[in-house]
Amino acid sequence: MPKKDFVIIAIDGGAAAGKSSTSRALSQAFNLMHVDTGSFYRALTVKLLEAKIEPQSGDSMNEGLAALSLETHVEGNTASIVVDGWIPDETIRSTEVNQQVSRYAAIPELRKRLLGYQRSQADVARENGFAGLVMEGRDIGSAIFPDADLRLYLFADPVKRAQRRAAEGISDSIAARDKMDASRKASPLACPEGATLIDTSELSLEQVVAKVSDLFRATQEA
Numbered sequence: 699m700p701k702k703d704f705v706i707i708a709i710d711g712g713a714a715a716g717k718s719s720t721s722r723a724l725s726q727a728f729n730l731m732h733v734d735t736g737s738f739y740r741a742l743t744v745k746l747l748e749a750k751i752e753p754q755s756g757d758s759m760n761e762g763l764a765a766l767s768l769e770t771h772v773e774g775n776t777a778s779i780v781v782d783g784w785i786p787d788e789t790i791r792s793t794e795v796n797q798q799v800s801r802y803a804a805i806p807e808l809r810k811r812l813l814g815y816q817r818s819q820a821d822v823a824r825e826n827g828f829a830g831l832v833m834e835g836r837d838i839g840s841a842i843f844p845d846a847d848l849r850l851y852l853f854a855d856p857v858k859r860a861q862r863r864a865a866e867g868i869s870d871s872i873a874a875r876d877k878m879d880a881s882r883k884a885s886p887l888a889c890p891e892g893a894t895l896i897d898t899s900e901l902s903l904e905q906v907v908a909k910v911s912d913l914f915r916a917t918q919e920a
């Protein structure tokens with residue numbers, strides 16, 4: 699149980715680096731609200747594709763983004779985005795969205811639209827009685843919560859990551875997404891300065907969770 703009133707753990711890293719499984723396990727171990735910001739970018743991608751809005755800056759992007767209402771649904775330890783209604787998981791994780799999401803995530807206006815919404819999840823967590831927040835993404839420790847109690851950057855060998863996705867039966871463009879995410883101008887994927895780097899290639903989920911839990915406890919005792 700965290701000793702501080704409210705704690706924030708930021709977990710960044712490339713696709714299939716182990717962020718979601720680790721975040722979920724931490725959320726349950728320490729009564730934290732789990733927020734997967736990748737699902738936010740995916741949900742907006744679904745809506746913009748539906749509206750036939752191209753991944754480029756301009757009036758149509760601004761109008762398309764302004765028309766979307768963003769709400770949160772909390773179930774168990776997980777907070778999910780609701781964008782003008784519920785979007786099924788198989789839709790936000792479809793092959794088409796896997797191929798398109800990084801193109802939309804590179805648009806500064808879209809990232810700006812999500813910035814305040816992502817930060818507001820701390821209030822949602824407080825209102826729902828959680829002891830804190832574990833938020834995963836690409837820029838959480840650098841742009842969203844640079845003052846988080848613990849900032850981690852997970853990475854894994856690309857072959858291992860491809861194997862993880864294949865084992866889940868998902869067709870994903872891991873390497874292409876990472877390349878686009880790391881090379882964009884707006885909040886690129888990178889290990890934030892001062893964050894702790896963890897190579898999960900040879901570690902089981904239990905080992906990663908144990909390591910992160912120790913780091914987290916150490917921040918609580920500091």
Ligand code: C5P
Binds near residue numbers: 712735804838876879
């Ligand atoms: O985490 P996930 O792989 O589901 O994220 C999907 C995509 O959303 C990423 O490849 C990236 O383009 C974008 N993303 C981002 N910033 C975040 C989280 C995700 O740009 N904080």
